[in-house]
Amino acid sequence: MASSFAFSLLPFFFLSLIISLLPHSNAQLPSSSSRPHGVVLSVTKDASSLQYLTHIFQRTPKVRVNLTVDLGGQFTWVDCEDGYKSSSYRSARCKSVQCKLAGQPTSGCFDKCYGTPRPGCSNHTCSVLPYNSVSGWQSPGDVGSDSLTVKSTDGSDVMVRGLVFSCAPTSLVAGLAGGAKGIVGIGRSATGLPSQFSLAFRFPRKFAMCLSSSKGAVIFGDGPYMAQPGMDLSTSFTYTPLIVNPVSATTGGEKSPEYYIGVKSIKVGGRKILLKRGILSLKKDGLGGTKISTVNPYTVMETSIYNAVTSAYIKHAKAMNISRVASVSPFGVCFSTKKIVNTRAGAIVPSIDLVLQNKRAVWRIFGSNSMVKVKNGVSCLGFVDGGSEAKTSIVIGGYQLEDNLLQFDIPRSRLGFTSSLLFGSRQVACSALNN
Numbered sequence: 001m002a003s004s005f006a007f008s009l010l011p012f013f014f015l016s017l018i019i020s021l022l023p024h025s026n027a028q029l030p031s032s033s034s035r036p037h038g039v040v041l042s043v044t045k046d047a048s049s050l051q052y053l054t055h056i057f058q059r060t061p062k063v064r065v066n067l068t069v070d071l072g073g074q075f076t077w078v079d080c081e082d083g084y085k086s087s088s089y090r091s092a093r094c095k096s097v098q099c100k101l102a103g104q105p106t107s108g109c110f111d112k113c114y115g116t117p118r119p120g121c122s123n124h125t126c127s128v129l130p131y132n133s134v135s136g137w138q139s140p141g142d143v144g145s146d147s148l149t150v151k152s153t154d155g156s157d158v159m160v161r162g163l164v165f166s167c168a169p170t171s172l173v174a175g176l177a178g179g180a181k182g183i184v185g186i187g188r189s190a191t192g193l194p195s196q197f198s199l200a201f202r203f204p205r206k207f208a209m210c211l212s213s214s215k216g217a218v219i220f221g222d223g224p225y226m227a228q229p230g231m232d233l234s235t236s237f238t239y240t241p242l243i244v245n246p247v248s249a250t251t252g253g254e255k256s257p258e259y260y261i262g263v264k265s266i267k268v269g270g271r272k273i274l275l276k277r278g279i280l281s282l283k284k285d286g287l288g289g290t291k292i293s294t295v296n297p298y299t300v301m302e303t304s305i306y307n308a309v310t311s312a313y314i315k316h317a318k319a320m321n322i323s324r325v326a327s328v329s330p331f332g333v334c335f336s337t338k339k340i341v342n343t344r345a346g347a348i349v350p351s352i353d354l355v356l357q358n359k360r361a362v363w364r365i366f367g368s369n370s371m372v373k374v375k376n377g378v379s380c381l382g383f384v385d386g387g388s389e390a391k392t393s394i395v396i397g398g399y400q401l402e403d404n405l406l407q408f409d410i411p412r413s414r415l416g417f418t419s420s421l422l423f424g425s426r427q428v429a430c431s432a433l434n435n
Contacts (some may be wrong), residue, residue, distance in 0.1 A: 003036040024428040036152035036201055038221025041184070043069060044131065045213050045398075046177040050297035051134065052211055052398060053177055054184055054218070057149040059086035069218070070133045071209070073185025074192065074248075075102065076120050077141060080120030080167030080179070090162070091122035092143035095184045097124035102143045104256065106425040110142065119144060120167030130168040133183065133295045135175030141168040160200045164191050170264045173403045179413025186218065186417035187257025188244075188410050194220060195410075208234075210421075210430035211294070211402045215263030217433055225405060227421075227432040233405050237416030237428065238363075240356040242408065249391060256286065259408060261415055262356060263290040263394060266309060269316035269350035273308045280305075281391050290354070290395045292406070292415075296397035297371070298330070299384040305393060306332075310351065313381055326330035331372065331380035338377065347379065348369045356393075364419045403430050 041054040043199035049428045052069040055301060058078070060431075078084070092098035096110035108128065113121040120142050129138040148163040168182060176183070186193045186207065198205040203221040210216050210225075219225065238397050263280050264271050279302065282289030290332035303307065309324035310333045314324060341348045346368025354363040372382040382399050386392075 001140070008303070036154065036156065036158050036203070037159060038153040038219055039150045039197060039201065040153055040220070041069075041150065041210060041218045042217040043218060045211070045216075047111065049134075049177040050398065051177040051179060051180070052174060052216070052294050053068065055186070058146055059084070060088035060147055060272075062147075062149055066177075067180050067182050067184040068176050068180045069294050070183045070185050070187070071292060072187045072213075073133065073183055074131070074187050074189045074257040075128070075164065075166055075185045075191065076125075076183065076191075077166040077172075077185070077290045078182035079119070079170050079172040079173050080142075084119045084167070084193050085287055086119065086146055087093070088147040088161070089119045090145050091119075091125040092145065092164070094124050094126050096126070098145060099143055102126065102128050102154070102165060102166070103191075120169075121145075128166050130172060132172050132175060137172060137174070139172045141166040141172075157320070158201070160196070163196055163200075170360070188242075188259065188408075189257040192257060194408070197221075199239065202389045206407060208405060208407045209294075209401070210278060210405045210433055211398060212430040213402055214431050216402075216430040219433075223405075223407070225433065226281055227426075227428045231417065231426065231428060233421065233426070233428070234416070236418045236421075238361055239406060239414050239416050240361050242410075242415050244291065244412045244413070245286050245289060245291070245308075246284060247283060247287065258293075258413070260289045260291045262407060263354045264357065265355045265360075266305070266349075267353035267355060268312035270353075271312070271316075272355075273312045275308055276304055287391055290394040290396065291392055292396045292401070294398050294401070296395050297399060298382045298384050298397040299394040299400045300390070300392075300397060302386055302390040302393050303388040306383060306385045309383065310381065311350070313350055320348075320350070325378055328374045328378065328380055330384050331374070332385055333383075334374065334380040335371075336377060337373075337379050340379065343367075343386065344427060345417065345420060354396075358370045363417055365400055366420045366423050368420055368422050370401060371416075372399065405430070 009336040022375045049140050058065050109126045125142045127140050130141040131138045145162040149159045153159045197336045207220045209218050222234040225234050243260040254407045349367045352365040371379040374378045403421050405418045
């Protein structure tokens with residue numbers, strides 16, 4: 001039987017205001033023998049919505065809660081109107097540490113609950129705006145805390161007491177996958193899961209993500225990241241800086257909790273494509289740049305970038321005797337599969353390279369992450385035109401992330417990535433991770 005340990009976040013929230021969320025305090029901590037090396041959330045893909053889902057055990061007594069994964073989410077929010085009951089729930093009082101961490105130091109407080117006091121409706125609590133990144137809607141919600149139980153990387157159950165989240169109304173769930181009761185936020189913020197888990201368990205503020213069309217995982221804490229049979233995938237990382245967007249897309253003010261990287265150029269079939277000058281850059285007003293998303297099912301590109309990539313791709317595909325066919329929504333470029341050879345790493349088609357800080361730092365997108373089968377005999381290039389007024393130059397979507405191992409090192413502000421694990425000597429999938 002798996003063992004179980006409990007940790008309280010409250011003492012560490014006070015520390016976080018002093019140490020800026022860096023995990024190196026001399027405060028009294030849980031014993032090292034019981035502290036986990038890391039914790040893991042299993043992730044599955046919903047075939048209908050194409051959202052990536054996980055589950056947590058929240059509340060007292062424990063209740064399984066299914067949530068949509070938002071890589072750039074500022075905090076976790078849960079529907080509290082639909083039968084939320086818990087003896088361990090605590091509302092965050094106005095001007096409390098929890099409110100400050102959530103970004104509400106002096107304002108955004110509800111003096112009176114208009115209804116029967118309950119989780120999500122309490123007197124003198126601070127309020128935030130839970131954001132449904134799928135539908136684009138926001139709604140006011142109380143800040144609160146409750147117990148959360150997750151699996152450690154060694155299989156034990158570990159509990160966090162006082163994990164901060166936001167209660168949201170049932171109406172905000174619209175647009176999420178069937179059965180999902182909210183969103184789990186793993187953005188680079190004080191209330192994102194990486195920071196809260198780091199504070200509770202005293203492990204590095206890092207996490208790895210390996211998505212899959214079947215079973216993937218988000219692993220909080222440091223590596224190694226082992227795949228069957230005994231392969232350490234962390235030895236395959238190429239590193240690139242993570243960039244902070246100075247403007248949040250949801251609030252328009254504070255720094256964004258989302259993860260951006262610096263794409264300098266793009267190659268198709270090994271050849272650099274011509275793009276408008278500065279189109280890939282992240283601007284001071286928060287526009288442009290390249291971010292990584294688990295909410296967008298496919299990569300979205302600003303129109304001029306999309307046109308340049310697809311034009312080059314069509315040209316290289318034609319040279320490989322691959323015939324173009326009619327488009328199938330939401331994709332603009334589709335091909336007959338009659339002349340496409342398939343391998344374990346996917347279709348043999350032109351590669352797409354995102355060239356980062358130098359020519360050695362290249363995120364290569366192989367056929368397994370570029371071609372999407374839409375019907376018998378037809379596959380499409382899994383990229384979508386985001387329009388000429390797109391706020392972000394490139395949004396790398398979920399399909400392009402599948403079977404790629406990514407490590408987000410927040411203190412060092414860098415991303416480790418592997419490109420496709422299916423390719424080359426590794427030939428493993430994210431479902432093979434030992435978690």
